[in-house]
Amino acid sequence: MADTFKITLASKREKSVLRRHPWIFSRAIEKVDGEPKLGDTVEVYAKNGQWLARAAFSPHSQIRARVWTYEQNQQIDQSFFLQRIQTAYQSKSALINNSDALRVIAGESDGLPGLTVDLYKDILVCQFLAAGVEKHKAEIVAALEQVFPQLAIFERSDVDVRQKEGLKPISGWLKAGAQTSTWINEAGSQILVDVEQGHKTGFYLDQRDNRLIAADYCKGKQVLNCFSYTGTFGLHALKAGAEHVTNLDVSQLALDTSAKIYQQNQLDESKYTHLNADVFKQLRQYKKQGQQFDCIILDPPKFAENKGQVIRACRGYKDINMLALQILKPGGFLLTFSCSGLIEADLFQKVVADAALDANVEAHIIEKLTQAKDHTVLLSYPEGFYLKGLVVQKR
Numbered sequence: 402m403a404d405t406f407k408i409t410l411a412s413k414r415e416k417s418v419l420r421r422h423p424w425i426f427s428r429a430i431e432k433v434d435g436e437p438k439l440g441d442t443v444e445v446y447a448k449n450g451q452w453l454a455r456a457a458f459s460p461h462s463q464i465r466a467r468v469w470t471y472e473q474n475q476q477i478d479q480s481f482f483l484q485r486i487q488t489a490y491q492s493k494s495a496l497i498n499n500s501d502a503l504r505v506i507a508g509e510s511d512g513l514p515g516l517t518v519d520l521y522k523d524i525l526v527c528q529f530l531a532a533g534v535e536k537h538k539a540e541i542v543a544a545l546e547q548v549f550p551q552l553a554i555f556e557r558s559d560v561d562v563r564q565k566e567g568l569k570p571i572s573g574w575l576k577a578g579a580q581t582s583t584w585i586n587e588a589g590s591q592i593l594v595d596v597e598q599g600h601k602t603g604f605y606l607d608q609r610d611n612r613l614i615a616a617d618y619c620k621g622k623q624v625l626n627c628f629s630y631t632g633t634f635g636l637h638a639l640k641a642g643a644e645h646v647t648n649l650d651v652s653q654l655a656l657d658t659s660a661k662i663y664q665q666n667q668l669d670e671s672k673y674t675h676l677n678a679d680v681f682k683q684l685r686q687y688k689k690q691g692q693q694f695d696c697i698i699l700d701p702p703k704f705a706e707n708k709g710q711v712i713r714a715c716r717g718y719k720d721i722n723m724l725a726l727q728i729l730k731p732g733g734f735l736l737t738f739s740c741s742g743l744i745e746a747d748l749f750q751k752v753v754a755d756a757a758l759d760a761n762v763e764a765h766i767i768e769k770l771t772q773a774k775d776h777t778v779l780l781s782y783p784e785g786f787y788l789k790g791l792v793v794q795k796r
């Protein structure tokens with residue numbers, strides 16, 4: 402029989418576990434019985450001896466344990482993973498009716514801390530980002546094969562956060578498929594997703610709903626799509642009747658993929674431009690040239706990876722938003738986003754307000770945007786909310 406490991410929390414530290422927050426920080430732990438290794442299952446007790454939870458131990462991380470279950474009779478085995486995956490998949494597939502791509506599992510929010518699973522039509526892409534899911538990889542993959550028997554499974558655990566858990570980067574097939582890229586459907590458009598070379602798991606599903614909302618603002622407009630990646634904001638804008646779209650990104654591979662996607666969707670070549678440029682520099686350049694746009698989309702990568710980066714990140718957000726507001730025509734729309742979870746919605750709004758002030762522009766919030774519906778936020782884990790957006794009109 403496997404050893405049973407036990408951790409006992411310091412006084413009052415049981416509160417967050419009782420409120421079903423899945424993270425147990427190293428400083429909350431008073432005592433560890435036995436020598437649990439990377440990813441081992443531990444029983445979590447309050448100081449008064451009350452059993453609280455069963456969790457995965459991570460000896461190298463500040464988040465020393467991540468809760469699997471708050472039910473004492475639930476074992477962490479293949480049927481546990483099967484049940485969590487099935488429940489999440491059933492709940493979410495009912496929410497999305499305009500695409501064959503879905504975020505099936507979003508880690509803690511779906512009760513599987515550290516696991517991301519994205520479905521791209523015929524390929525599943527997984528990221529194992531914490532010790533617990535890494536340890537149980539074989540059972541998780543077997544459970545995924547049971548729920549999705551037809552699909553290939555690709556791993557993209559080639560990310561820095563694994564270092565914090567003491568895990569090495571790794572990527573490749575878990576269940577081989579014919580090819581590493583696939584055409585998904587998003588609201589009637591065909592989009593090429595490269596699960597091997599693409600960013601993250603290959604595509605940004607979290608912006609699905611916002612891309613369609615944005616498209617509505619772009620009808621008949623000159624659009625500047627900043628941080629365009631494979632161009633999906635611009636694609637939907639053109640489909641909705643935008644006059645012209647300029648896609649800006651520093652990744653030539655992303656721009657080339659975007660051009661391929663636009664051809665596949667038979668968009669009129671005279672209506673779009675792909676420009677390999679740094680957004681910070683290019684916006685300054687446009688300002689200098691006096692070039693203006695009716696609609697500007699700012700969807701930058703995560704600027705704040707940790708608390709120490711928040712102030713710098715805010716400066717970055719303020720800078721691009723100020724420049725964008727300056728080169729926006731009066732009456733035009735700025736669709737601005739932040740996917741830094743550490744920058745809360747109120748703070749982001751303040752940063753955009755400061756940007757308007759510095760740009761000497763009167764601007765009004767028309768809509769507030771958030772992550773796509775399949776990126777649900779578990780109420781006991783508010784950290785699952787990270788993507789914020791504002792639609793701002795310049796007067």
Ligand code: SAH
Pocket residue numbers: 604605608628629630631632633634649650651652655678679680681700701702
């Ligand atoms: N809007 C996209 C996702 C954007 S992801 C979509 O809906 O699919 C962020 C993108 O910003 C990446 O493609 C990355 O290559 C690009 N990027 C990062 N820093 C940049 C910079 N300084 N200038 C231009 N592009 C940048």
